[in-house]
Amino acid sequence: MATSSLPVRKRLFRAEHAPQIAVLFVLGLVCLITIYPFLWLIFSSFKTNKDIITPPIQLLPREWTTSAYRLVWTNANMPRAIANSLLVSGVIVLSVMFTSALGGFVFARLKFPGKNVLFIFILSTTMIPFMTLLIPLYLVMRELDVLDTYIAVVLPALISSFGIFLCRQFVYGIPGELFDAAKLDGAGDFRTFITIALPLMRPVLSALAIFTFLGAFNGYLWPLVVLNNPDLYTLPLVLAGLSGASGTVNYEAVMAGSVISTIPMLIVYLLFQRNFVRGVALSGIKG
Amino acid sequence: MSTPGALPLTDNKPRAFPGRRAFRGTSPLAVVFSVVLLAFYSTTFLIPFGVGIWLSFQNWDFIVDPKYVGWRNYERALNDPYFWDAVKKSVIFSIGEISIALCLTLILAFILSRLKSVPQRLLLGLFYLPVITPSVVTVLLWRWLYLPTNGGFNAALSRFGFPTQGFMNDSQQALWCIVAMVVWANFGVGTVLYLAGINEIPDSITEAATLDGANSLQLFFGIILPLLRPIIFFNVVVSIIATVQMFEQFYLISGPGNSTRTLAVYTYELGFRSVDLGYGAAVSMLMFIGLLGVTIIQFWRFRSAVD
Incomplete structure (x- = not known):
């Protein structure tokens, strides 16, 4: 018992050496595979x-140049595209944060008829895959006459069922006395929400905001379907347009x-790295 | 799901005020918010879903008015070799991606959990980089890496004396190339998730096992894996729904012929390329039914395994 009860990782110079080398090898390989595409990029x-594209292919540039950056910046409408993406994802993130927080508060704290039915209905919408809604949702946008506008891009993402669910679970964890105290002071529901619930929900909201931003900023299919201009x-x-449908691909521009x-x-990742990790642990869902 | 700390979906309090008096104590804020929710979910889910069902029984190409065709779109799907081929591609892709990612992320999470906190955080940060990379960037980058003559992967293979590969140009390899790309893009999510799960396991349990002489493998298979089951189950269900719906990962890097045409791409092509709206809606309804079935079976299997 005396020696064999030591934790495995302390026996550095024994036959158990092999697993440690294997572990280092696996980690090294995974790091290499993770980094390799980025280096080329x-x-x-x-x-x-x-x-x-001239063989032999080599990683480092034969001649360093920033011509590709100048090309995409001036010719490919890149600044406008960045502004569009920031606008669209900004609106979605703000709307999702506010409606999720309010929804979490309303469903966890307030009484109203049909509450449970409404909540189960909201949850059940997450069972319908977006691909199933794609064609009919396009037709609805066509009926609303908003195709080819920012409205069509943001509309289906303004409220998140998952966000409401997440915030509701969070509000359940807040001690009820805090809300009762506000009520005794004569605060209305909305004021209670703003002054008591909202500040306490900061951790869950920041995680939600990051995932919503990721999803909105990276979205490809829906904007592809509703935008023409x-x-x-x-x-x-x-970016996908740079890779050209016409056969010859301008790789420098793509890169x-x-x-x-x-x-x-x-930038968002480096600023909020902790929230990212917590958000994944919280939800298990990538934007 | 018996996740610790899970809350009941509904509060089963007895209704104290039946009938009209149920409205006593109703908050105006809740009423306003409910109306907003109903309006939103009607526009983006209920109506489109209804339109989708209606559309799947029509023939419509935007030129001539929609025409009712009964079950013909569904019959057509069941006899359409392209539909079944797309189903096959979606299933192979989904199972392949999820099983490879599951093995990889569990091993990585276990290894990371044995490390000290600084290297653990650094490696986790690195493994998460592909996750935050926009999916279109990933696809375009890998499309170039996979080029048979002057791509980055064949450059590495030939440098180390391995035979070069056809990758996306080879109809046998193309789908698996996309599997590899998606595993690369998403393995950070599973790793973080499982690592969080392992860190939740009380030290006393793992220490007791180590004291009893369990080695790393026994610890992993005997203690950690069974305790992670709810998280694994949850992640697999979410991944099935996510992988079947992946679009740009196939649309922007397609292999030869039908080799990488999944259900998601087929639905898009039917709706927005051939403008065969009714048939596209029917195919997407079948996709919904299939996914729902898989999810229900998974839940049922999980529940009977836990009981």
Whole structure:
């Protein structure tokens, strides 16, 4: 018992050495595979198109140039696409945060007839895959006469069933005395929500905001379906357009455009890294 | 699901005020919010879902008015080799991606859980980078990496003396190339999720097992894996629904012929390329029924396994 009861990882110089090497090997390999595509992405964005596709293929640019960045910035309507994407995802994030927080509060704290039916109905909508709604939702937008506008892009994402569910669970965890005290002070429901519930919900809301932003900023299919006017195109649409349907692909533009598209995500990620991890643990769902 | 701390979906309080008096104590805020919710969910779910069902019994191409055709769209789907081929591609992709990702992420989460907190956080941050990369960027980047003659993967293979591959140009490999790409893009999610699950396991349990002489493998299979079951189950169900609906991962990097045409791509093509709206709606309804069936079976199996 005396020695064998030591934790496994302390026996460094025994026969158990092999598993440790295997673990290091696995970790090293996974790191390499994770990084490898990014290396090509970054270095290729500083190459010319000819440099990218001329054999022998090499990772580092033969000649460093920023021509690809200048090209996509001026020719591909990149600044407008970034503005479109930020606008669309900003509206969606604000709306989802507010309606989820309010929904969480309403369903957890308030009484009204039909509450349970309404809540179960909201949850059941998550069972319908978006692909099933794609064609009819397009027809509804056509009937509403909002096709080819920002409204069509944001409308289906303004309220999140998942967000309401998440916030409701969170509000249940808040001690009821806090709300009762506000009520005794004569605060109405909305004031109780703003002054008591909302500040306490900050952790769950920040996680929700990040995932909503990821999903909204990266969305491709829905904007592709409802937008026709290139001036309204979001970043993923412009980026996919760079890769050209016409056969010849301008790889330098694709690479530089990809780097530019990833930067906003990277900034959000680095700023809120802790919330990201907590958000995944909370939800298990990627935007 | 018997997740710890799960709350009941409804509060089963006895109704103290039946009839009209049920409205006593009703909050105006709740009424206003309910109206907003009803308006929103009617516009974006209820009406489209109803329109979808109606549409699946019509023939419509935007040019001539919709015409009722009964069950013909559904019969057509069941006899359509392209439909069944798309089903097959979706199923292979979904099962392939989920099982590979499951093995990889469980191993990684277990390894990371044995590390100290600083290397653990750094590695987790690195593994999460592909997740935050926009999916269109991932697809376009991998499309280039997969190029047979001057792509990044064949460059590496030939440098180390391995035979170069056809990748997306090879109809046998194309679907699995997309599986690899999606595993790369999403393995960070599962790793974080399972690591959080392992960290929730009380130290006393793992320490007791170690004291009893359990080695790492026994610890993993005997203690950690069974305790992670609810999280694994939840993640698999979510992943099935997500992988079957993936679109740009196939649309922007398609292999030769039908080799990578899944149900999601087929639905899009029917609706917005061939403008065969009724048939597209029928195919997407079948997809909904299939996913619902899989989810229900999963829940049923999980429940009977837990009892």
